[in-house]
Amino acid sequence: MFETLILILDATLRVSTPLILAALAGLFSERSGIVDIGLEGKMLGGAFAAAAAAAVFGSAWIGLAFAILASVGLALIHGFACITHRGDHIVSGVAINTIVAGLTVTLGLDWFSQGGQTPALTGDARFTSIVFPFAEQIADVPVIGLIYSELLSGHNILVYMAFVFVPATYWIVFKTRFGLRLRAVGENPHAVDTAGISVALVRYRAVIICGILCGIAGAYLSTAHNAGFLKDMSAGKGYMALAALIFGKWRPVPVLFACLLFGFLDAVAVRLQGVALPGIGEVPVQAIEVLPYVLTVLLLAGFIGKAVGPKAIGKPYVKERA
């Protein structure tokens, strides 16, 4: 029983990682007032760039760099549309998701001729697990041994990075000057403008950070969690991260827990496939799968708490001209 729990939690960490990265990405963007439903597309683009570059150069780190480049490029398109040209944030996000969904397969087929996939990655082209010191030795110690060797040890570097980014995000958003400005442009851009700070510049910086984090999330999907790019491999994780961002009310630590909860549900759903629970019987996997979405809808509707986003979110900033 205990071992099963540890294994489920272990899987939870692995499934949650891309959600955490993408949700933090969304946090930067949306805190600055830029709605981002393009998390999905940026993640998918990052996944493709990472796998393609890792396949060509044989290094997961070069893959990661390309993933970040690709994702930041997409983020800048989003910024160009939403910040510079005051376009509709949702439409721009949909555009990016659509373009990436098509472009990754198109380029993949042209470059690798494997039906839109990238070649399977091996060795250094993937991020491999990091085994903590003495993990083997203390694995047999009751309770702690299992927690240490199974749950904490043995993930790849990107998993640990995701967890480090949570306090880092908290610090940046709530304890730095940039964070103050970031939150201010999302709540009251006029005030920021009055203080002589460029609203556009702050927002551009926010979408660039968003792009970087989405790129890492994408690289995780194709070069750490899997060994190569598959068509549509982000499979709605970007939207789920968006749900987690709302569920965590745009605050880093609650967002982390929302991602872990959604990841946990995913891990449980896999485990419960075809298993009859005592007293309840067999729970349909789909019922667990939809829980993140149902919970988010309920939260948004104010049935369980209330999610209130940044005030100026989705509104283009127009300087007043007398």
Next chain:
Amino acid sequence: MSQAKVPVWVNVGLIPLLNILLAFFVSGLVFLAIGQNPLEAAGYLVYGAFGYDAGIGYTLYYATNLIFTGLAVSIAFKAGLFNIGGEGQAYIGGLGVGLLCLWLDSSMPLIIIAPLAIIGGAVFGAAWAYIPAYLQARRGSHIVITTIMFNFIASSLMVYLMVNWLKEKGMMSPISRTFQESAWLPYLHDVFSPLGLDIGNSPLNLAFILALLGCVVYWGLVWHTRWGYQLRTVGTNPTAARYAGIDNAKVTIWVMLISGAFAGLVGVNEIMGVNHNLLLNFTAGYGFAGIAVALMGRNHPIGIILAAILFGALYQGGAELAFEIPSITPEIVVVIQGLVILFSGALENMFKGKIEGYFLRRAAA
């Protein structure tokens, strides 16, 4: 602002045209990037879509779905709402159509099943849009997010129903039994052949006529009813609408019901017209493509028909293209679709200021 006005044709014609051309130009660059001649590719596309009878049939068959989802997205736009849940509404609409066909196909003739199934698809689609609409109107939750969530919920619900309840016994894949022919919407080539017209075999069916009727309904509703006036007022200026005594929440809920109903009719074309059984993933992204259609069609039924035919042609031509040049996937059409959304949607203001400025200055001079 001066008194000078920008000519109408600039806003309705020139700027949208420039945006579309830019989208196609960038699409051409994508073709160049994968080492293909864009003009040659365009040739295959056009031939595949319009070059022969069956090709035209396929184009119009794809266009049927796109008209439905285009109308769905567009009518919600009219009220300032973004219904991104067309995909889920179409999916559940198809479920409604399929359930009715499975229930009635052995006992009723087509003349009774067809209208019932159409109503069924519309009602199921509308019902799926109702909850997000209600939550937006009465509880203030953002419709974009809820409709996205409802797409995923619809998808899981369909998998559950198909795998556990509707799957034909003894089949591995989650497909329902095939309907009896009394629940098949006639193909247009079968309708035309007694008249001595041969239009080539294609999945084009009577749902296409239904889609055109839908455009007429849209036109009538939006511009020729009191409710349509309320709808447009809410979309243009919600505050003014409230002052004028319009119940914004009620308009929101009703427009979403109609939007969901339009999307649900995709099920009539796909389930009753072509597949003749209930299956998974028949919506195949039409809900999202509807956004491109609505944007490109400038939220007008005529525009939507033209845009739907253009995208239908891209789908059909894309299949032909992938067949002729194996190193190209049909997905390249999705790229073009995305670029159209980007340039005629998100970046629609890119040229606007400059061009309007030019005409204003010219008018002032």
